[in-house]
Amino acid sequence: MAAETNTDPAYAEVDRALAIWRQGDCVLGEHWFAHRIDLSLPATAVGRTAAEADSDLAEEEVEGLIIVTQTCDIVRNCIERPYVEVCPLVEVSEGNLREIERGQRPAYAFIPLLAARRLVAHLDRVMTVEKPVVARWERTPGWSSDAEGREFAQALARKRARLAAPEDFVELVKKLQSRLSKKHNRNSDEGRALRALREIRVQASPSWNDDPVALMFWFVRKEEDPDFEEKDWSILLDGWLKLVPPTGRFTKVYGVVVTLEDMTAADYVNSDLLDLDHLSSPRDPR
Secondary structure, eight states: OOOOOOOSHHHHHHHHHHTTOOTTOEEEEEEEEEEEOOTTSOHHHHTOSOGGGTOSEEEEEEEEEEEOSOHHHHSSOTTTOOEEEEEEEEEOOHHHHHHHHTTOOTTEEOOGGGGGGTEEEETTOOEEEEHHHHHTSOOBOSOOSHHHHHHHHHHHHHHHSOOOOOHHHHHHTHHHHHHHHHHTTSSSHHHHHHHTEEEEEEEEESOTTOSSEEEEEEEEEOTTOSSBTTBOHHHHHHHHHTTSOOBTTEEEEEEEEEOTTTSOHHHHHTSEEOOTTTTSOOOOOO
């Protein structure tokens, strides 16, 4: 079927206005974010603002909104794609901003061009807006380079595609999780090394549901750090692996420090991002 086109001049104008918008673009200033609430719960439990009106639709004033719809769908005409999805912008502390930038808080996404204002996207909350409304907004870009745009898209993907870790694995990595979280921001050899890592991945062989299972941890470093401050990465690796000794059905535990170039495509797609923040209880960065 051929793609439909807008012949109505008003809708054609909307299409032209949205032609420059991209995923990760924002609108700043006074805006309202709407969400459904359960009137059977105490108002203090859900933070609603419309309880007095006996309405199950609450509105909250936010610092702005960010578009999370893919760019290709934003620029398609209003007949084919009449809506976009937005998340609210929230202000966080400087410390939490850095954690979000490193991908340690998957409920939030870092916005490079709003970092000076400490505004981030709250990905747990999504609202649908019609395109004619967006067309009247003043566009504020959220990123300026292809790499930044990819990182924002990866943050959105990570939110929806995280490892559903088995409980015994969560128990196994508790000490590693605690260690890395404690040391990450420290001005120490280990702290600087952790900040030089791009990500940590784990592969379960034959699978997460088997018994026994062998685990491979991939500590993926940045390409520009072949040696960490003239020290061999293996020294740090040995210390990290000691925190995850073989236990229960996890009979073998291996690990290696690599770059993305060192990993094969099979290594990458058959492993899962180790989202240490997701393995713990949720915390509100504010």
